[in-house]
Amino acid sequence: MKILRGLLLVSSLAFCLTPSFAQQKTIAAKVEALLSKMTLDEKIGQLNQYNGDWAATGPVTKDVGNKLDAIKQGKVGSVLNIMGTNHTRTFQEAAMQSRLKIPLLFGQDVIHGYSITFPIPLAEAASWDLEAMERSARVAATESAAAGIHWTFAPMVDIARDPRWGRVMEGAGEDTYLGSLIAKARVKGFQGKGLGNIDAVMACVKHFAAYGAAVGGRDYNSVDMSKRALWETYLPPFKAALDAGAATFMNSFNDLNGTPATGSSYLQRDILKGKWGFKGFVVSDWNSIGEMIPHGFVKDNYEAAEVAIKAGNDMDMESRAYIGNLAKLVKDGKVNISLVNDAVRRVLTKKFEMGLFDDPYKFINPAREKATMNQPENIEAARDMGRKSIVLLKNEKQILPLSKDFKTIALIGPLGKAKWDLKGAWSTDVDPNENVVSIYEGIQKQAPNAKLLYAEGCKVTDSVSVDFTEAVETAKKADVVVMAVGENIFMTGEARSKANIHIPGVQEDLIKAIVATGKPVVVLLMAGRPMVFNWTAAHAPAIVYAWWLGSQMGNSVADVLFGNYNPAGKLPMTFPRSEGQIPIYYNYLNTGRPSQGDNDTFYRSSYIDLPNTPQYAFGYGLSYTTFGYSNISISKTTIKKTETLTVSFDLQNTGKVAGEEIAQLYIRDMVAQPLRPIKELKDFKKVMLAPGETKRITFIIDKEKLAFYNDSLERITQPGEFKVMIGAASNNIKLEKSFQLTN
Ligand code: NOJ
Numbered sequence: 001m002k003i004l005r006g007l008l009l010v011s012s013l014a015f016c017l018t019p020s021f022a023q024q025k026t027i028a029a030k031v032e033a034l035l036s037k038m039t040l041d042e043k044i045g046q047l048n049q050y051n052g053d054w055a056a057t058g059p060v061t062k063d064v065g066n067k068l069d070a071i072k073q074g075k076v077g078s079v080l081n082i083m084g085t086n087h088t089r090t091f092q093e094a095a096m097q098s099r100l101k102i103p104l105l106f107g108q109d110v111i112h113g114y115s116i117t118f119p120i121p122l123a124e125a126a127s128w129d130l131e132a133m134e135r136s137a138r139v140a141a142t143e144s145a146a147a148g149i150h151w152t153f154a155p156m157v158d159i160a161r162d163p164r165w166g167r168v169m170e171g172a173g174e175d176t177y178l179g180s181l182i183a184k185a186r187v188k189g190f191q192g193k194g195l196g197n198i199d200a201v202m203a204c205v206k207h208f209a210a211y212g213a214a215v216g217g218r219d220y221n222s223v224d225m226s227k228r229a230l231w232e233t234y235l236p237p238f239k240a241a242l243d244a245g246a247a248t249f250m251n252s253f254n255d256l257n258g259t260p261a262t263g264s265s266y267l268q269r270d271i272l273k274g275k276w277g278f279k280g281f282v283v284s285d286w287n288s289i290g291e292m293i294p295h296g297f298v299k300d301n302y303e304a305a306e307v308a309i310k311a312g313n314d315m316d317m318e319s320r321a322y323i324g325n326l327a328k329l330v331k332d333g334k335v336n337i338s339l340v341n342d343a344v345r346r347v348l349t350k351k352f353e354m355g356l357f358d359d360p361y362k363f364i365n366p367a368r369e370k371a372t373m374n375q376p377e378n379i380e381a382a383r384d385m386g387r388k389s390i391v392l393l394k395n396e397k398q399i400l401p402l403s404k405d406f407k408t409i410a411l412i413g414p415l416g417k418a419k420w421d422l423k424g425a426w427s428t429d430v431d432p433n434e435n436v437v438s439i440y441e442g443i444q445k446q447a448p449n450a451k452l453l454y455a456e457g458c459k460v461t462d463s464v465s466v467d468f469t470e471a472v473e474t475a476k477k478a479d480v481v482v483m484a485v486g487e488n489i490f491m492t493g494e495a496r497s498k499a500n501i502h503i504p505g506v507q508e509d510l511i512k513a514i515v516a517t518g519k520p521v522v523v524l525l526m527a528g529r530p531m532v533f534n535w536t537a538a539h540a541p542a543i544v545y546a547w548w549l550g551s552q553m554g555n556s557v558a559d560v561l562f563g564n565y566n567p568a569g570k571l572p573m574t575f576p577r578s579e580g581q582i583p584i585y586y587n588y589l590n591t592g593r594p595s596q597g598d599n600d601t602f603y604r605s606s607y608i609d610l611p612n613t614p615q616y617a618f619g620y621g622l623s624y625t626t627f628g629y630s631n632i633s634i635s636k637t638t639i640k641k642t643e644t645l646t647v648s649f650d651l652q653n654t655g656k657v658a659g660e661e662i663a664q665l666y667i668r669d670m671v672a673q674p675l676r677p678i679k680e681l682k683d684f685k686k687v688m689l690a691p692g693e694t695k696r697i698t699f700i701i702d703k704e705k706l707a708f709y710n711d712s713l714e715r716i717t718q719p720g721e722f723k724v725m726i727g728a729a730s731n732n733i734k735l736e737k738s739f740q741l742t743n
Contacts, residue, residue, distance in 0.1 A: 018194065018245050019353060027352045031345050034100065040327050040337070042100060043344045045075040047315050048323040049107070049283065052082030052091065055429075057109060057494075058286030058318060074098040075323060077347055078105040078151075078283075078315060083430065085364045088148030092360050103351055103360035107283075110152035110190075110201070111170060111426035112136070114143035115373040116382050116435070116551050119389045120424040120528055121156065121186075123547030125172040125572035126621070127388035128662045128686055130185040136385050137189025139378045142199045146372035147430070148364045150354055151202040153250060155186035157237035158207055161583040163573060164217030166496030169425055169528030169548070171212065173572030174585045174618060176233050177681045180240035187244040195247060195353040198362065202350060205241040207252030207285060209267050210234045217582065219495050220253040228674065230256070231709045239276060247280045247350055251313060253288050260295050262288040263304075268312030281314040281346035290319035301325055306334050314343035374435070379552060386549035386556025391569040392622040393543040399520045400542050401563025401624060402447075402480060409443060410453045410478035412471050412514055413485040413507070414460045415526050416440050424528055424548030425493025435551045439484045439524065442554025446562045453478055457510045460488045466506055468513040475514045481521045482561065483511060489548075492528025501579060502532045511536050524557065530575040530616075537615055545571075563624060568660035568686065570621035570729065574614045581610065586618040586730035587677035617731035619664050619681070625655030625691065629663070629726060629734035638740040641717050645701040647724050649735055653689035660688045663726060665699045666733065667706065670721040674711060679725060679733075699726075706741060719743050 019027065035043070050067055051058070057080070070076050071094040079091055088106050095104045112118045118136045127133065137155070144152060156170040159179055172182040183205070192200040210230060214221035225234075238249070249272060252261040261267055262284050272278045289308040290301055298304045305321040306329050316322040329335040355362055392400070402409070415421060419436040444452050457471035475481045485507040490496065502508065503525070512535060515521050522542040525531060536543060544567070549556050559565040576584045591605040595612045606612050628651070635646035651663055665683040669676040682705040685697055701724065706717045719741050727733035 027349055030352055030357070031348045034102070034348060035341060035344060037100060038344070040330060040340070042074045043340050044322055044326045046077035046102065046344045046347050047326070047340070048076050049078040049080060049315050049317045050076055051318055052079045052087070055081065057081060068094040071095050071104065072097045074100060074102070076104065077102070078107055080107040080317065082106060083108060083147050083149060083428065085148045085366045085369045089361065089364045092364065096360060102348070103356035105150050105351060105354075105356070106148055107151040107153060107204070108144060108149045109154065109426055110140050110144045110149065110428070111154050111156070112424070113140050113382065113431070113550060114147065114428055115430045116143065116378050117423045117427045117431045118382050118385050119549040120169045120426070120547055121171060122169045122173060122528065122572065123389035123549060124385060125178065125182055126391050126547070126569040127385065128178065128570055128684060129388050130181055132385050132388055133182055134185040134189040135381055137186045138192060139381055141190045141192060141201045143373055143378070145199050145201050145363055146369045148369070149201060150356070150363060151204060151248065152190055153204045153206060154190065155183055155203065155241065156206050157183040157241055158210075158212030159234050159237065160212035160573070161585040162217035163501055163530040163576065164497050164499060164579065164582060165212065165214060166219060166492045166498065166529070167212070167494055168573065169492040172237070174574060175572065175587070175681050176236050178572060179237040183237040183241040184244040187241045187246045191245060191247065195350070196355045202247035202354065203241070204248040204250050204283065205238055205246045206250035207261070208238060208249050208272065208282070209252060209261060210256050211252040211254050211261070214254055217497050219497050223254045223256050225257070227713060228709050228711060231713055235271070242276055242278055249278065249280065249282045250285055251282055251288060253285050253291065255295060255297070260288070260292045260297050262313055263292050263297055263307040263311045265311040273312055279346070279349075281343065281350060282312060283315040284308065284313050284317045284319060286317050287319045289313065289316050289321040302329065305329060309335055309339050309343065314346050382550055383552035383555045383559070386552050387559045387565040387567070389547060389549060389569055390556065390560050390567050391545040391571055392567040393545050393616060394537070394540065395622055395624070396541040399480070399522060400544070400561065402522070402561050406447070406450055406479040408451045408453065408478045409447060410455070410474045410481045411440055411443060411484060412455050412457050412475060412481055413483045413510065414456050414458060415484040415486060416454055416456065421489040421526070422548055422553040423489065423550055425489060425496070427550070431551055437552055437554030439482075439554050439557055442556075442558035443482065443561065445555070446558040446564070458506050460486070460504055460507065462505045464506070465509070468510055471510060472513055472517060475517045475519050478519060481514055481519050483514060483521060483523045484526065485511065485523065486526035486531065487528060499579065501529060503536070508533060508535055511540060515539055522561065530573050532576060532578060532615070534577055534615065566624045566657060566659040568621070568623055568662060570619050570662045571616055572618070574618045575616035577615045578610055580607070581614065584614055587680050589675045590678055613731070617729050619727070620729040620731070621662070623659040623661065625653055625657045625659035627661045627689070627728065628652040628654040629728070632726060632735040632737055634724065634737045634739055636739065638742060640742050641703050641706070645739060646698055647701060647726070647737065648696055648698045649726055650694050651687055651689065651697050652694040653691055656691050658688065658690050660686055661728065662686045663697055663728070664730070666725040666727060666730065667701070668723040668725070669706065669708070669718065670723060672708070672718050672720070676708060679730060681730070717741060
């Protein structure tokens with residue numbers, strides 16, 4: 001009761017989503033008062049972030065001596081990678097011994113859950129369920145805030161069109177429209193009712209910008225792109241996150257057109273703090289200020305610090321560039337003190353908004369920490385998010401859902417009993433393996449009367465031929481086989497790019513051997529990225545793409561396998577047939593010699609040895625039921641740009657079980673200068689329908705959905721013909737209409 005009363009009091013004092021003007025004014029006055037008391041060294045201390053004593057999430061930088069002493073001397077403004085109320089208390093107590101007692105901010109990569117691990121973000125994106133993703137971020141925020149954390153380095157909103165890049169697992173996939181909505185949902189989830197609430201953590205939108213477009217999909221690599229592509233494809237999710245109230249931004253490791261993002265005034269001053277009016281602060285990525293030296297952009301940390309602060313980077317994560325050089329830069333007259341003051345103001349403002357000056361230990365309450373973790377309703381939310389994230393790729397002869405009459409089920413594959421892997425990269429160690437439900441356990445629970453056999457078959461990493469006899473014999477004894485194959489936890493994530501994204505090792509040979517038994521086989525593919533698996537796509541009767549779904553993965557998968565949940569996920573990224581097709585994405589521009597089909601290669605923009613089409617397209621995913629699209633109508637055939645257009649159609653569940661369909665709206669501007677993509681997602685609806693039920697679905701098209709950037713980076717519309725397409729996937733358009741746009 002006491003806790004509850006405390007919570008109510010704190011939340012009534014806390015801000016609504018954004019602080020009111022009066023609150024802002026009060027905070028601004030407090031910030032100025034504090035700033036006027038600070039020495040230059042104390043100011044620079046606020047811009048310095050050290051790694052704590054938990055495992056480092058970047059290369060360990062040179063030792064700084066005793067960190068607690070540095071904190072007591074006011075030389076540190078924030079610490080990352082310390083978790084739990086015990087730890088954070090020790091550090092905050094040190095800060096309270098500094099001259100001005102400015103509280104520390106504790107940052108952490110809470111990417112997909114804290115104590116309960118949720119699906120990796122790419123998997124969640126496959127749900128297209130914004131509410132569910134907001135809830136997932138909310139749970140992560142609630143748990144991590146109760147562990148003393150103030151700030152998560154999430155969401156990652158980098159658009160990624162290259163599945164070789166290991167960090168595709170951390171984002172929302174390839175599409176700008178979907179990615180922008182997801183960015184917004186996640187920020188709302190993390191920040192809840194607003195900074196200052198006891199269960200809200202500050203979001204940190206990353207990595208600003210264009211990190212996902214690294215050449216060759218190699219992590220940290222260069223990015224070279226037109227400004228139009230940057231504005232059109234890569235920046236909108238950042239803007240959406242900002243509009244949702246994101247408190248902080250993180251810049252990125254890559255250079256953009258020859259300037260490291262960390263040193264880019266164009267990105268941080270002109271766009272983010274200038275045109276977009278961002279009032280929060282920007283933190284560097286881990287040592288990204290110092291990494292401007294190996295980039296060849298600056299010669300030493302002194303120059304690096306100068307470039308970074310001038311470019312608008314406020315806080316230095318682990319480069320030690322500001323703490324070592326900024327004072328001298330000011331004294332040497334190279335950096336104007338107003339730049340330092342501006343950065344410090346931004347950091348202090350967030351500390352005030354979080355309520356840390358009122359109570360630096362506000363987030364540090366061991367009883368609350370204990371009471372908040374692993375709540376049953378949150379575990380259930382993780383399970384629900386898991387099944388919503390699953391994509392059914394193939395289901396020949398309707399093997400799925402598995403019949404309750406099967407007496408013997410064989411689970412085969414190296415991931416069948418895995419636990420740790422199921423959490424996926426960027427999960428915290430707070431979630432112990434015992435909390436994770438394996439595929440084996442999930443199946444066992446939902447088929448208590450069936451005999452469940454298991455054979456590993458091979459290891460994920462086996463690369464030389466393996467004797468599959470035991471696996472084959474096990475399969476032969478069963479009525480149905482479920483195969484659990486894919487990547488292990490180390491195969492995606494930061495610095496885990498791959499040139500070969502086929503199912504690793506000999507696992508596809510194992511699939512071949514098991515399919516050859518003639519038994520009904522369901523292949524469960526688990527990975528943090530799209531993989532290549534052409535043989536399986538052609539020959540396995542049923543394929544379920546399950547990604548990494550976190551602690552509840554076994555239960556979520558079993559819900560789908562046994563039909564307790566009808567899968568509805570759709571791919572947020574294109575799945576190529578070969579690495580040679582990468583980058584591959586659905587919203588490309590037509591050439592002057594567009595491919596006319598998969599067999600037409602002569603003088604066409606096709607490969608001579610591979611179709612242009614992907615294995616599975618963006619937006620693709622099946623259900624245990626089927627859906628019919630009919631009766632499209634549009635409100636007008638000509639609209640002015642000030643008007644809106646309504647598109648309606650009937651969506652029917654034509655199968656025998658209830659199910660959800662994600663109906664997608666694409667638009668094409670038929671003739672435009674500059675060119676427009678062959679189609680672009682502009683809206684979608686996830687609709688639940690009972691068998692036989694029909695619903696009339698309506699989309700509204702407004703000017704913004706028809707607008708694009710011209711070469712001068714102005715947002716314009718051009719009159720002419722537009723095509724509106726309604727489909728079940730980007731390559732499965734069911735209904736079309738055209739209309740004219742006039743001035
Ligand atoms: C480097 C990663 O790029 C970034 O995303 C992460 O937040 C930091 N390390 C801190 O762990």
